[in-house]
Amino acid sequence: MTSAREVAQRAGVSVSTVSRALQSPERVSAVTRERVVRAARELGYRPDPVAQGLRLGRTRALGLLVPDFENPFFASVTKGVQARARAAGYAVFVADSDEDGVAEPDLVAGLAERVDGLVLASPRSTDRVVLGAVGDVPTVLVSREMPGLPSVSADDGDGMAQALGHLHALGHRRVAVATGPESSWSGARRLAGAAQAAERFGVEVVELGSFAPHFSGGLVVADHVVASGASALVAFNDLMALGVLDRLAARGVRVPQDVSVVGFDDVGVATLVSPALTTVRQPLARLGRTAVDLLLARVEGTSAEPTGRPQDEVVRLPVELVSRASTGVVREAGLPVPGASEVHS
Amino acid sequence: MTSAREVAQRAGVSVSTVSRALQSPERVSAVTRERVVRAARELGYRPDPVAQGLRLGRTRALGLLVPDFENPFFASVTKGVQARARAAGYAVFVADSDEDGVAEPDLVAGLAERVDGLVLASPRSTDRVVLGAVGDVPTVLVSREMPGLPSVSADDGDGMAQALGHLHALGHRRVAVATGPESSWSGARRLAGAAQAAERFGVEVVELGSFAPHFSGGLVVADHVVASGASALVAFNDLMALGVLDRLAARGVRVPQDVSVVGFDDVGVATLVSPALTTVRQPLARLGRTAVDLLLARVEGTSAEPTGRPQDEVVRLPVELVSRASTGVVREAGLPVPGASEVHS
DNA sequence: ATGAAAGCGCTAACAG
DNA sequence: CTGTTAGCGCTTTCAT
Secondary structure, eight states: OOOHHHHHHHHTSOHHHHHHHHHOGGGSOHHHHHHHHHHHHHHTOOOOHHHHHHHHSOOSEEEEEESOTTSHHHHHHHHHHHHHHHHTTOEEEEEEOTTOGGGHHHHHHHHHTTOSEEEEESOOSOHHHHHHHHTTSOEEEESOOBTTBOEEEEOHHHHHHHHHHHHHHTTOOEEEEEEOOTTOHHHHHHHHHHHHHHHHHTOEEEEEEEOOSSHHHHHHHHHHHHHHTOSEEEOSSHHHHHHHHHHHHHTTOOTTTTOEEEEEEOOGGGGTSSSOOEEEEOOHHHHHHHHHHHHHHHHTOGGGSSSOOOSSOEEEEOOEEEOOGGGOOBTTTBSOOOTHHHHOO | OOOHHHHHHHHTSOHHHHHHHHHOGGGSOHHHHHHHHHHHHHHTOOOOHHHHHHHHSOOSEEEEEESOTTSHHHHHHHHHHHHHHHHTTOEEEEEEOTTOGGGHHHHHHHHHTTOSEEEEESOOSOHHHHHHHHTTSOEEEESOOBTTBOEEEEOHHHHHHHHHHHHHHTTOOEEEEEEOOTTOHHHHHHHHHHHHHHHHHTOEEEEEEEOOSSHHHHHHHHHHHHHHTOSEEEOSSHHHHHHHHHHHHHHTOOTTTTOEEEEEEOOGGGGTSSSOOEEEEOOHHHHHHHHHHHHHHHHTOGGGSSSOOOSSOEEEEOOEEEOOGGGOOBTTTBSOOOTHHHHOO
């Protein structure tokens, strides 16, 4: 690592001039600036970001916390955060809580002391714990809203409404809904959306409860669906829906003839299974990018916006129901008219 | 952020005593240590890692570069790196090159100046470029070997041998192999392994060429397989294999009756498709964990090992062929005996 | 326009 | 055992 002193020596100037020539070129004569720049280039000099960070109090680093990298939803969010941060000249620290809410405060605190801003994706802790852990570090939430913190999430309630509307139009009148982690904010939002939409469309919603947001959780959910007598299911996410599909097939329950299945997220695998999964598409990478935009607005001085945005801005990105075979029209059998509506109601 | 000075004041000692009491408790009297520790706890003091980094020349941060977070292979590696680094008290910077080898040197350089060590997963650049970019920062490679740098990768050659052995045992005599990015080191290794195994088993290997390591690449590969007259395919990775499966199904080519398909990696989705994918399982998270172990041995002083390990240690983790339906025995039809062997050879 | 000096928060060498 | 001093690499007054 070459330091500013070596550059100064080579250019025959002082270290402060080196700093100035590089940071505020206009405050230095053209000729010395040229000399400094050349010396710097020849030595491959790059100011040490750690030292800069110490002096300026800004590290030009952002922190990202996710519950699980192996969940494609968060992989995409990570990608989005990463891309936008880099474009703005920020490095990104990451931490994976392994879906363990208890570990979150420590992880957040560990990140917080090294970064200028924090992105927390679907934190599982309570509002109070999250607020305590971030302290006074600028923070943006993803897929979670909470008073006092800006956030960007998909419109979960609307997504659920679209899903139920779709199922209703296909003739379903009794629909099961499986939730993810108890502590999932978006899960709660969807349940609320489901209740509203249920009334609007006149469908009965059966809450199956809370399950692991993975393939394995779906295996369990599938049996509940069958037992519930519902003719359709909306799963917490695509991974869970895939587990449902698998178990249903194993039990000889046909999809969509006997039961229709809707996922959430539209991660890549949704199209790779058979039948392809109908799902509520979230703008995955955009969640991450938007979060960084919000964060940098705060980190780099609120003065950018003349009128000043509200302290905790809440962004809701639109979602889109993507209809595929798992709720589709079955050629040979015609529209799957659920027998459930005859049995119940 | 509370600083050491405030703790010192509250405890009635000097800042150096605060530092000592926390870093080397035995060099401080029991009573003052107690006072300092209590003051620190009361103020919620945590030494600023940035300042520590500047002073000590160690940031207690590691850098990780991957070609694509959304590729589940790298998501798992990231998870492994993350977990091990955290356990050792290191934070992790990440960067995603988007499979763009040209961007790599800049990304690596950007990471290098902030970290104590680097993990480079499947870097796409040439040896010279990689070595230049890392400079003198301790570095470990994942899924890539190169003179001068330690590395941990799966035994790709053996994996390919297991795949071909399996296919040979099932009666296949003409097997297509599709590679990933030209610059992929493991792809080259597998081709080499294929050549060896081909001779050993007496199977003919048809090299289809280089394709995108995604689902979309597989769609293209499928047509090549059919055109090649091979009765089986080994794809570069599971994602590609899934694309092949999809396209084959669309063309009415049955798997495994008409063509058998083998993937690589055993990422989660391999079991979610129908037919389930036979694949060469890599110890994904372990790749990441082992890389960090190697790295920390270097970063924290080679003296840990009495005799001193070789400067560039090369670790090859074993792989395991997992046989599933995509090469499986077909109940109704018996063993899929490829017609290819009658047509050719 | 430039250099000297101060200091970000911390730790290590050196006295005492 | 503890306080004082110095300095990591950088930016920023403050003089000149």
